[in-house]
Amino acid sequence: MTIINSRFPDVEISTLSVTERVFAGIDPDRTVLIDGPSGREMTGAQFVGAVKSLAGGLTERGMAPGKVLALMAPNIPEYCVVFHGAAWAGGTVTTINPTYTAHEVNHQLNDAGAEILVTVAPFLDTAKEAVRGTGVTEIVVIGTAEGATPLSDLMGKPLEAQAPVDTAGHVVALPYSSGTTGLPKGVMLTHRNLTVNIDQSLVPADVRPGELTVAFLPFFHIYGLEVLMNIYLAAGGGLVTMPRFDLQQFLDLTARHRTPRLWIVPPVALALAKHPLVEGYDLSFVEQVNSAAAPLGADVAEAMGARLGTNATQGYGMTELSPVSHISPQGKGRPGASGVTISNTECRVVDPETGQDLPLGRDGELWVRGPQVMKGYLNNPQATAETIVEGGWLRTGDIGHFDEDGYLYVTDRLKELIKYKGFQVAPAELEAEILTHPEVADVAVIGVPDDEAGELPMAFVVAAPGADPTLQDLQGYLDGRLSHYKQVRRMQRVDEIPKSASGKILRRLLRDRVGA
């Protein structure tokens, strides 16, 4: 076994709950949350007060260890209050993409066993449809709306201390990820996972007290939830929240708040490198741009860095890693590299065919071990056992190698996951939906490269006898069942889907066909 160790000193593994860790960094007098579009501000004292009151009110309603609250909202300051209010009350929060269809929300609510759903007025109709046939007994809206409990009704007598939980084992967050194969699964992240990943990440990321960043990356995804929300608050910094991405608004808010660090995904790097709007802004105060969630090509990283006059770096991680395993030391990013291994974390590069460890510089599957590795997939011991193998190693399903200085280069993906603009698209989910189309006899979905989105979902379709399905037919059919970013964008008719003897789709053959 060849283990690649972190070059950073270990951090102490904290026993604090994630909310206790976040509170430890907060200065009560400083502004910690700003609603970007309106400029509405919340101080540290107001944030802590709101979290404790909400935790008190939730406790009166029965929130306790073992209870699940679903949070389906865009990035607004109250998102952070609700997440930490439920965590402080000892609950588990499952985070739901607010652009999900009722069908997708319904699935997650049932799978996660949620009992309360918190949303905002524009998503109330979806929420009402989605809770049918689930265990959700109450819909709460941030603000007010007809037919739902206003969040203000849940503000109770403050709960002064963290509800007792075993921070090493208690699941506080339950985001969904398809991992290496199959449908989206609940990723069980404990308080310890999130608390330690804050401390590990802050060694290279060194966010300063009072430092602001514009948070447009969605809080429902682990990047927004942990790297923006938890890490910034715990470091004594603050967030300017944006409910949806708009380049001009992002540039306006960045310029207005003079944020030294930007946290982005590759399509935004492309815009920062090429879009004419950027010309109109003086961004000379930007010290660092960090991209993660999908590969950022060296060309785009260099063009963006040159245009902004700053260092462009990447982080690497996955939901199952809370999410960070690799970050670049700030100011020391290398084009094409995804960072260096963070504290308390070990890596191996394993030949996927033979299971043997590969020598330095050779491409293989990246395996990661550390205290940020998830507890497992909810109610899915088989998928857990296939992902976390003997010795506690997490198989990432990504292909890459390390250089002599410890920088990771992610070069390919072994797993079937598609990343559309950094969002997860699980081929198995699209295939399951498309297979229900009466004109489809069989289908396989893979990702094909795209300059802007990174990858686009492409379907290989075997038509039912006498049928003639088109891309438009499929798109019309999926619209309303799956959210927009999961839409199939390319289609090719085939006579047969290549499969192994055990019936597994041979995606590699399909990829080769597109490449040819």
Ligand code: 4UU
């Ligand atoms: C090539 O996207 C994430 C986590 C992102 C993240 C955020 C802040 C990482 C570090 C950080 O500092 O999680 P998931 O679960 O949605 O997707 C995980 C997958 C990986 O397995 C890999 O295939 O997303 C891909 N990925 C990357 N690929 C993530 N980061 C990179 C990267 N280069 N830098």
